[in-house]
Amino acid sequence: MLSPEDVQKVATLARLKLSEEELEQIGQQLGGILDYVAVLDEVDVSEVEPMAHVADVSNAFRADETRPSLPREKSLSNAPKTDGKYFLVPQILENA
Amino acid sequence: MEFTPIIGLEVHVQLLTKSKLFCGCPNLFNPDNPNVQTCPVCIGLPGSLPVMNQEALRLSQKTAMALNLNLANFTKWDRKQYYYPDLPKAYQISQFDLPFSYDGWVEVTLPSSGETTKVRLIRAHLEEDAGKNMHDESGRGGDSKVDLNRTGTPLLEIVSEPDIRCAEEARVFLEELRLLLRYIEVSDCNMQEGSMRCDANVNLHVHEDGEKIPTPIVEVKNLNSFRGVEAAIEYEIKRQVKAWETDRKRIGDVPKETRGWDADRGQTFAQRGKEDAADYRYFPDPDLVPVTTTDEQLEAIRATLCVFPADRRKSYVNDLGLSEYDASVIVDQGREYADYFDEVTSVCGDGKQAANWLTQDVQRELNDRKIEIAEFSISAAVLGSVLQKIVKGDITIKSGREVFAELLKQSDDGTTVSAESVDAIIADKGLGKEQDTGKIDAAIQAVIDNERNAKAVEDVRGGKQQAVGPLIGQVMRELKGADAGSVRQMIIDKLTS
Amino acid sequence: MDITGSTTGQLLDAMQDGTVSAVDVTQAYLDEISAHGETIGAFLSVNSEGSLAQAAEVDRKRSAGEALGKLAGLPVAVKDNICTKGLSTTCASRMLENFVPPYDAHVTTQLQSADAVIIGKANLDEFAMGSSTENSALKVTRNPWNTDHAPGGSSGGSAAAVGARLAPLGIGSDTGGSIRQPASFCGVVGMKPTYGRVSRYGLVAFASSLDQIGPFATDVTGTARLLESIAGYDARDSTSVDQPVPNYSATVDQPLEGLRVGVVSEFFGDGIDSDVDSSVRAAIDVYRSLGAEVSEVSLPHTKYAVATYYLIACSEASSNLARYDGVHYGRRAEQFENMIDMYAASRAEGFGPEVKRRIMLGVFALSEGYSDQYYLKALKVRRLIRNDFDTALENVDVLAGPTCPTPAFKIGELVDDPLQMYLSDICTISANLAGIPGVSVPAGFSSNALPIGLQLLAGPFEEEKLLRAARMFERETDWHTKRPTFS
Structure with missing residues (x-):
């Protein structure tokens, strides 16, 4: 079972601001899902290689050639906040 | 602690x-x-x-x-x-x-x-x-x-x-x-x-x-x-x-x-x-x-690699006889500099001579002009041909410097200098070492006969070989260029035989 | 002519011989959307002007004698997680409610070069996460056969649009059954191609190693025609496979001699609806009657597929959806204390509960100390599941079973029980884990008049075999000709 602290830690890593109520609800649901996926414990995979890719493809490359970039106004067109040149974000605090 | x-x-x-x-x-x-x-x-x-x-x-x-x-x-x-x-x-x-x-x-x-x-x-x-x-x-x-x-x-x-x-x-x-x-x-x-x-x-x-x-x-x-x-x-x-x-x-x-x-x-x-x-x-x-x-595939990439700086330093010391200091000075300037050095060396056949020129004469010009070797107007081939003449004994180091200065002057004036420019400058300025033993002999005789040298001539005759130096200098000035070693030998032969 | 009651083949013939124009066809569907669109809720946006202009261009090309693409003048409902340049692409999420892509997905370009008409963007579960389209943050989509029921999901909008004849063709994406299950619920044909068959470039990622774009149509031939138009290698998708695309529609009518059908016993397990069981068994009898050799086969790791799937899909999703942070595009919260709070607040506002749940599960499954136990373990079981298919397909040509254990459930029925909702994907998700193609074809109705789907699966890049096998069944039955009545 996940403790409320565990759930909060996951929410922090996930960058999700959850209310107490949501934390409790999601915590319970996650607990249920984790209980369910424990079914995998009965599978012996000691001799099995993980399968990250299902298609048998390797060495997909492109040649080192430039292609036209987007015009700046297109690049910024979906930005929540911009000054027409940059994406703007609330001040980033780097130093103590 | x-x-x-x-x-x-x-x-x-x-x-x-x-x-x-x-x-x-x-x-x-x-x-x-x-x-x-x-x-x-x-x-x-x-x-x-x-x-x-x-x-x-x-x-x-x-x-x-x-x-x-x-x-x-x-x-x-x-x-x-x-x-x-x-x-x-x-x-x-x-x-x-x-x-x-x-x-x-x-x-x-x-x-x-x-x-x-x-x-x-x-x-x-x-x-x-x-x-x-x-x-x-x-x-x-x-x-x-x-x-x-x-x-x-x-x-x-x-x-x-x-x-x-x-x-x-x-x-x-x-x-x-x-x-x-x-x-x-x-x-x-x-x-x-x-x-x-x-x-x-x-x-x-x-x-x-x-x-x-x-x-x-x-x-x-x-x-x-x-x-x-x-x-x-x-x-x-x-x-x-x-x-x-x-x-x-x-x-x-x-x-x-x-x-x-x-x-x-x-x-x-x-x-x-x-x-x-x-x-x-x-x-x-x-x-x-x-x-x-x-x-x-990896071997094919390896084949495209140049000689690395550390190996280059070692080879300059071991194969060309450079000091570790000079080897580092050349290698650490970057690949173009070292490549320039390599070409000068291969043309003139003397790494030490090339190193001296590069670290002194060439470097001084680069510093004065605030430029990189790639922008230097005298190519490695041209500098190499100047040094080759020095190495072969065709001109003196001093004449070489004169050629170098003239090459710079010409290229500053917009001429592209080449190996032919080097020959032309030597000919124009009469910087080639005198090969005519008759002329050399006459110049030596004139110096010996000069009153001012009477003391030195006596000293050499008396076995003080170090007194020969000033006499060689005067002969060389007279000839504008000659092989100092053979002039020395000729004076000694003349005075002691 | 009854345009919206026609198959794609009939429409192409009618446009070719001049009975109707492409504009007539598009207008007929637009009218149908105006009349019933809100009842069904299939579309998030209808491209009325744009689609009429595209249709007019097809008519112009035809009259000028210019070459026309394979889908010339056919309207297509495109799932709203596929980028369309200049047309909003929302993923049915508050997060991307105002997102207008500055580029086209590969599939969008393919549709355009086949002269298809993009009639609208279809609803889905938010970011394709769900099995009922109820997780759409923007709209409710209803099953055309019974509007109290869900259309399935996540490609519920595309399936409902084709089922309700609001478009003759639809494009969906299938991560764990998201094309096949809604096709089955809405009484249409839907296919998930082999992983790598269709470029994912421009498909907003849910779970990159499982996602695959595929076609919907009212019949198998239309499905074949749409697939051959969108499939093929694309250098912009590293996982795209460079294999020639057969002319599926040209061979689809050729029956397969000596077809061997393997009936997957695990797909008829506990919880299967009795109507589904009998309809699918009857469908398999059709193959017997056609001379196919039918045998029982086993996929022994099927019981682990749902767990394996949710761990892998959510892990990848947690990473794929990390980019929605309110900086470069998408929703930004109005109120926040600082930059980090802006991220967390924007994501909390922008994502619905199912998306949050899956991100949380994925972050947990990848986190330090747990990733070996969950994520890595799932990757290993995934290989065992793939091995099951390889073994089963050594002795049979196609695998058969139900697409979903039940007909369409009621809207709201499973919303509060995510695990039960996940378990409804039991028959479809293994194909995504194994990367193999699968198709759902209409195979009957339940006692309460809801469609039932027969699922066929085959080995990698055996879409041609799959479509021909599906067509053999379709030819003997009339389920695909049934149309829902709704008001």
Whole structure:
């Protein structure tokens, strides 16, 4: 079972601001899902290689050639906040 | 207190590809024109997918060979998750457990002691660079600005073992790395523009009562000059010595600290700890497929490599008879300089002569004119032909300098100088050594007959051979050019036989 | 002519011989959307002007004697997680409610070069996460056969649009059954191609190693025609496979001699609806009657597929959806304390509960100390599941079973029980884990008049075999000709 602290830690890593109520609800649901996926414990995979890719493809490359970039106004067109040149974000605090 | 500083470096180097690592946007330093080298892929727009730039991998493999790293035949791409506004996908495509290269070394020689050491490398891996954030400097808490021009630039991360023992060694290691990477033309390693960046991990092993006590490790981030690397590490060692004396904290007592470097104040400063302990949640990038490289492909890359600086220094000393100092001076100027030297040497057949000229006459001109060897108007072939005449005894060194000065003058006037120019100047100025023994004999006789030389002539006749010097000088002045050795012999023969 | 009651083949013939124009066809569907669109809720946006202009261009090309693409003048409902340049692409999420892509997905370009008409963007579960389209943050989509029931999901909008004859063709994406299950619920044909058959470039990623774009149509021939138009290698998708695309529609009518059908016993387990069981068994009898050799086969790791799927899909999703942080595009919260809070607040506002749940599960499954136990373990079981298919397909040509254990459930029925909702994917998700193609074809109705789907699966890149096998069944039955009545 996940403790409320565990759930909060996951929410922090996930960058999700959850209310107490949501934390409790999601915590319970996650607990249920984790209980369910424990079914995998009965599978012996000691001799099995993980399968990250299902298609048998390797060495997909492109040649080192430039292609036209987007015009700046297109690049910024979906930005929540911009000054027409940059994406703007609330001040980033780097130093103590 | 007795202690040993323990230093490891993490160096990031941007590769000289035309396009970015995973898209076709140009790979150019362009801070004045933000967000113009961007596309759906490097903005991380929903639905976009990365495709690997083959040249970036080739340059990386080339670098690994130069750094004596082992190359993997199988490598893959992983996602490293963290949030920052300059990282649009909120993960960086990098390499985690199977980097393309591992276990290498770089040899460095410390100028202060002449001692040579090997700094071992843990690995080098390829990843994408982030964009750039600019902070509001007004102090009024204005918005930060994000420029994604740099996002997705191919970046090589080179990680050393903590083998470095002093700040000077760190700087020399970094300088040697830059030289090597420039020689093999994979990066321009410009620390000011950020195409080479360095983080240093520093701690101490304190020796106390026969025990070796490691102190907490501090990572000093974003060192952007060679001097900065050296100064920051020096500062950090002193600071850590004091810290040990006050709080006696050992490694593990406190979490690893991250500090910044304030170059103006010459101090490191504590940076704010992350909100939560980093958990990068690496996993294989499902959008990119693995890469396999055969030994044959690696050999083909190896065949394109030039002679590395360290090997070049050794060969200059062992094969050409240069001093270690001269060899380093030439090699450390960069590949074009050393290539110039090699060509001069091959034309004139005398490495020492070539080294003297390059490090003195040529270097003086480069310094005066504030130019690089590539911009120098006298080509290696032309300088080589001047030196060849000196080596063969056709002209004196002094005449050679006159030819050199005239070549410079002509090219300053807009003439392209060639080997033919050299011959013409020698002929015009009559700088060729006199070969006509009759003329030489007459000149010697005239000097002997000169009243002013009566004393010297007597001294030579009396067996004082050192008195012959001034006489040779006068003969040479008269002839404008002759072989000093044979003139000397002829005077002695004349006066003592 | 009854345009909206026609198959794609009939429409192409009628446009070719001049009975109707492409504009007539598009207008007829637009009228149908105006009349019933809100009842069904299939579309998030209708491209009225744009689609008429595209249709007019097809008519112009035809009259000028210019070459026409394979889908010339056929309207297509495109799932709203596929980028369309200049047309909003929302993923049915508050996060991307105002997102207008500056580029086209590969599939969008393929549709355009086949002269298809993009008639609208279809509803889905938010970011394709769900099995009922109830997780759409923007709209409710209803099953055309019974509007109290869900259309299935996540491609519920595309399936409902084709089922309700609001478009003759639809494009969906299938990560764990998201094309086949809604096709089955809405009484249409839907296919998930082999992983790598259709480029994912421009498909907003849910789980990159499982996602695959595929076609919907009212019949198998239309499905074949749409697939051959969108499939093929694309250098912009590293996982795209460079294999020639057969002319599926040209061979689809050729029956397969000596077809061997393997009936997957695990797909008829506990919880299967009795109507589904009998309809699918009757469908298999059709193959017997056609001379096919039918045998029972086993996929022994099927019981682990749901767990394996949710761990892998959510892990990848947690990473794929990390980019929605309110910086470069998408929703930004109005109120926040600082930058980090802005991220967390924007994501909390922008994502619905199911998306949050899956991100949380994925972050947990990848986190330090747990990733070996969950994520890595799932990757290993995934290989065992793939091995099951390889073994089973050594002795049979296609595998058969139900697409879903039940007909369409009621809207709201499973919303509060995510695990039960996940378990409804039991028959479809293994194909995504194994990367193999699968198709759902209409195979009957339940006692309460809801469609039932027969699922066929085959080996990698055996879409041609799959479509021919599906067509053999379709030819013998009239389920695909049934149309829902709704008001």
